[in-house]
Every structure is written in structure tokens, then in C-alpha cells.
Amino acid sequence: MSDLSPQDRLKLAVAQAAIDYIKPKLEPDTIVGIGTGSTAAFFIDLLAPLKGLFDGTVASSEASAEQLKGHGISVYDLNAVDNVAVYVDGADETNAQLELIKGGGAALTREKIITAVADEFVCIADESKWVDTLGAFPLPVEVIPMARAHVARELVKLGGDPVYRDGVVTDNGNHILDVHGLHIHNPKSLERAINGIVGVVTNGLFADRPADVLLLGTENGVKTFTARA
Numbered sequence: 001m002s003d004l005s006p007q008d009r010l011k012l013a014v015a016q017a018a019i020d021y022i023k024p025k026l027e028p029d030t031i032v033g034i035g036t037g038s039t040a041a042f043f044i045d046l047l048a049p050l051k052g053l054f055d056g057t058v059a060s061s062e063a064s065a066e067q068l069k070g071h072g073i074s075v076y077d078l079n080a081v082d083n084v085a086v087y088v089d090g091a092d093e094t095n096a097q098l099e100l101i102k103g104g105g106a107a108l109t110r111e112k113i114i115t116a117v118a119d120e121f122v123c124i125a126d127e128s129k130w131v132d133t134l135g136a137f138p139l140p141v142e143v144i145p146m147a148r149a150h151v152a153r154e155l156v157k158l159g160g161d162p163v164y165r166d167g168v169v170t171d172n173g174n175h176i177l178d179v180h181g182l183h184i185h186n187p188k189s190l191e192r193a194i195n196g197i198v199g200v201v202t203n204g205l206f207a208d209r210p211a212d213v214l215l216l217g218t219e220n221g222v223k224t225f226t227a228r229a
């Protein structure tokens with residue numbers, strides 16, 4: 001691990017902190033939700049030695065499912081499980097309310113679905129993801145392919161500058177528009193407004209259902225934040 005970049009060291013540290021956080025909660029029937037991205041990938045590797053302590057997982061992407069299966073960890077279809085005890089995933093941005101921008105890895109829709117099911121959402125992120133105002137990271141929007149131009153025009157009306165993520169097809173067979181130029185002062189209302197555009201599958205704002213816990217990797221150690229009621 002000595003060849004890790006400084007940022008990857010922080011990602012590894014928060015992945016380990018998430019393991020420490022969930023380990024006491026694991027029971028033989030526990031289903032763990034697994035996110036997508038490089039921070040989630042560290043978490044999956046660290047979860048592997050614990051696979052005898054819980055039932056299995058649901059994954060927010062084919063890539064994470066493959067990594068889990070490579071470790072011999074069971075991956076269930078979300079429809080086959082009654083409950084997801086905890087969902088662990090990274091983020092592209094977080095604010096102090098634990099409202100997030102996600103979807104840099106194009107997995108936002110499955111991430112949001114598992115978030116909706118999970119009893120608890122633990123976000124793991126390095127300190128570069130912390131912002132005062134969401135929107136410096138372009139907001140990903142998953143769209144039905146035939147609606148892409150229509151959705152783009154509607155996003156311009158909302159003040160954004162949508163850019164087609166050329167060549168990317170999501171695990172659901174859809175396209176991604178990355179919306180630049182947003183300064184998101186009311187994440188909940190923008191999340192709902194964008195989701196109201198016909199042809200949008202979902203957008204990468206996680207504000208209606210923010211994280212419950214944020215483990216933030218900093219040069220001074222991992223800091224824990226919890227959502228205020």
C-alpha cells in the first residue's frame with residue numbers, strides 16, 4: 001500500500017473506518033449495500049475477510065458486483081432481499097448537511113435505489129469532496145437516450161450547462177448529461193425539479209435522502225459527521 005497517492009490513502013482510511021463502523025452491526029442474515037467507485041472498491045477489498053459474518057450484498061453496479069464475486073461474497077438481486085441494513089458508498093461532493101452529488105461513475109440510479117431501501121446510508125469520502133455549496137462538480141443526470149436533447153434543453157432553462165458524457169452507457173442502458181455551472185443553494189428543490197423532467201431517470205443529487213453518516217478522510221484523521229434531524 002506504500003505506493004498509494006495521498007488521496008488514495010484517505011480513501012483507504014475511510015474505507016477502513018466504514019468497516020470498523022459496520023462490523024459490530026453484522027449478523028448472519030445482514031445484507032450490506034455496496035456502492036461504486038474507487039473508495040467503494042477499497043471498502044469491498046476490506047470487507048472480504050468479514051464475509052463469514054453476514055449473509056451477502058446488493059451492489060449498485062456491475063463493476064462492484066464483479067469485484068464482490070471475485071472475493072467470493074454473495075451478491076443478491078435487490079428484489080430478492082427484504083431489507084438492506086446499511087449502504088456504504090462514496091460521493092463526488094458533500095455539504096455539511098450530508099447532501100451529496102453522486103454519479104461520477106455513472107451508477108447514480110442504482111445507488112439512489114439502494115439508498116432508498118437501506119436502513120442506514122454511510123458515505124465515505126476524502127476531504128477533497130467537502131464543499132460549502134454543491135455544484136462545482138458537474139451534476140450527473142441519467143436520461144432515457146431518446147430524451148437526451150429534450151432534457152438538455154430543460155436543464156438549460158434551470159440555469160445549467162449540460163454536457164453529454166459521450167460514449168458512456170449506464171448499467172441500465174441509458175445516457176448521462178453532466179450539468180455544469182450550477183450553484184446549488186436548494187438541493188432538495190433542484191433534485192425534485194430535475195426529476196420532474198420527462199425523460200430523466202434520476203439525477204445525482206442525494207438531498208431528499210442524504211447520507212445518515214459521513215466518514216470524511218482528512219490529513220488529521222477520519223472525521224465522523226451525522227445528519228441533523
Ligand SMILES: O=C(CO)[C@H](O)[C@H](O)COP(=O)(O)O
Nearest residue numbers: 037038039090103104105107
Ligand atoms: O457516485 C459514484 C459513482 O457513481 C461514486 O461514489 C463517486 O463518483 C465517487 O467516486 P470515487 O470514490 O472514485 O471518488
